[in-house]
Amino acid sequence: MDQRAIALLRQHGWNPGDILGAGMEGTVIELSRDEVAKIWHGRNPADLQPLLRFGSALEQSPIPFRCSRVIAIVEDDDLTVTIEQKVPGRSLRPDALPNAPLVAHEEIRLMGDALAGLSQATAGDLSVLPILPMEKPFSHSSRFGVSLAHLTERRFAGRPELLRQEIGEIDALVTELLSRLRDLPETDSKCLIHGDLIPANVLIEDGEVTGLIDFGFLTTVGDPQFDAAIAASSFDMYGPNARQSEQALSAVFSARFGHNPEIYNLYRAAYAVITNAYFAIDSQDGHFLWCVEMLKREDIRNSIAEPLDT
Template identity: 35%
Template sequence: MSTDPLALMRTAGYDVTHELGRGMEGVVAALDDARVVKLWDRRPLDEVERLRTFYDAVEAGLGAAGAPIAVPRILEVAEADGLVLTVQRRLRGTSVGGARPEPVLDVLEALARVPAHPDLAVLPVPDGEPPFDPAVPFGESLAALVVRRAPLVDGLEDGAVEEMAAALRALTPVPARLVHGDLGPVHVLLEDGRVSGLLDFGYVSTVGDPAFDAAVAACLQDMFGPGAADATAGFDRLAVQRFGYEPEVLVLHRAAYGLVTASCLAGYPGRHLDWCLALVDTWAQS
C-alpha cells in the first residue's frame, strides 16, 4: 500500500484504534470490541461482495446445523482511494496452533453438517477460476480443475495428471457439504476450551466432499516440522475412525490440493512449492 493504512481508514470515517495484523490481502485494525476494519490490498468490490454473501451463508448454515461457530462476517463495505474497506465481526478466542487434531476434527464435523446452498458456491476455486457447480459431483469438478491447472506446474510425471483426474472422476459422489478447503489449526479459534471461531475461508472454499477438507487438514497440522509426516498420518487415522473416510481417498484429495496449490505458486520456488509437489509424489508412489 502506498499510504498508511490506518490513516486511510480514519480518513474514510473509521475511528480505528490500533493495527491487529496484516497479510497478503490487506491490513486489519480494531474499531471497537465487536468490530474490525480491513483494508484490502487488491480485492475489487465485486469479489468482496461475493465474500460477504458467502460468509452470511456460512454463518446461517453453521447455525442451522447446531454449530454456533463465529466467522468474520462482513457487516459493511466501503471504498477509499480505489481500495475496498470492510467492517467485519471481531472474533474472540485463541488460535489452536501446533498439531492439535481434536479441535480441527470438531470443526470438520460441523462443516460436514452444513448442506449445499447456492450462496456457499459463489467463490472462485481458486482465484482466477470459476466457482464449482454444486450440481456437478465434486470429484468431477476437482478433476477438471486439476487438468486446467496442471500446465502451470513444472516437473509432473507423464501421465500423472490424467491418472489423477481419472481417479477423482471415479470417486463415489457424496452429498455436497460446506468445504473450508484450507483448514489448518491456526484457522480455528478456541475460547474456554471450545471452538468459538473459524478464519480464512476463501482459497478453495466451496461445497463438496467433506473428505477433501479432512485430507487437507491432515497435512496442514504440521507442514514443515520434523514430525510433519507423523502428524498427517495420525490425523488421517483419526479421520478414518471418526468419519469413515477411505485412506486412499484422503491421499488422492491431498494430491489434487497439492497440484492446484503448486499451480498458484508457479514462479515462486521454495519449500512451500516443494511441499505441494511432495503431496503429488506421495499419491503417485502409493
C-alpha cells in the first residue's frame, strides 16, 4: 500500500482500511461504510476535475439507485487521490467468470433494471467526461451517431494494423460502418450511457439493483440502445454460452425498451473498432480477438451492408 497516500488521507481526516481492488488506473482503499479512496497512477488533479462535475450531476439525477461518484480530490505533488461514494451490494456476476453459465431470467431482469435506471438521467453535465482517455467529451451539438462515427474513425486511423492483419476488407467495412452511423436519426430518449455495463459493475442486494460502479469508459449522454447493445454482448464475452446469452439479453432489451436490433449491431461494430486495440499489445490479446470475431459475424455484416429502414 502506498504509504504517501496513507499519510495524505490521514492528514485530511480519513482512516484508510483494506485494499478493495487494484487495476491499471489505480488502487481502491476502504475509508468507511460510505466512502472509498482511489489512488491514481499517473493522473493529475486537472485530469480528474471532470469527475467532480460528473459526480455532482449524478447526485442530482433521479436514478433510483446509488452510483459510484467522486466527491473530493486530494493531492500532494505527483500523488492524486479521489474520495468516492461507496455503493452497497455485491456484483451481479464476478468479472471474467470461467465457464460462465447461460444468463438467467433474473439476471436479464436486473440488467434491464440497471438500463431503466440510467434512462432516468438526462442532465447535460453527465456528458462532461472524456469519452476515452486522451479523447474529448462528446459534443452536445452533434447527433450521437455522428459523434460515435468520429470516434470510430479516429480510433481506427490511430492503429489500423492489427485489424488489417485479420480482416482483409476492414477499410471498406469501416467506411460503410461510418456512413451507417452518420445516417442514424437522433433519438428522442437520450440519457446517461454507462459504457461499460458488465455484470461486475451492477451491484445487487435482495433481488434488486442497489447501484452501479466504474463509470468513465465510454460514459456520456446519448442513445440508450448503445448501452443495451454493449451490455448484452459484454455480459459474457468468452464463455461457452456467450452468444446465447447475448441473444437472450438482446431479445428482452429490445422488447422491453422498443429498441432496434439492427442498430444494436451497428453499435456493436463501432464498439469493436473503437476498442479493438485499447488493451492489445499484439494480435493474441483476448479482447482484440473478440472484436475481430464481432466484425466477422454475418449478422453484424448484414446490418452494416443494408441501410436502416427509418
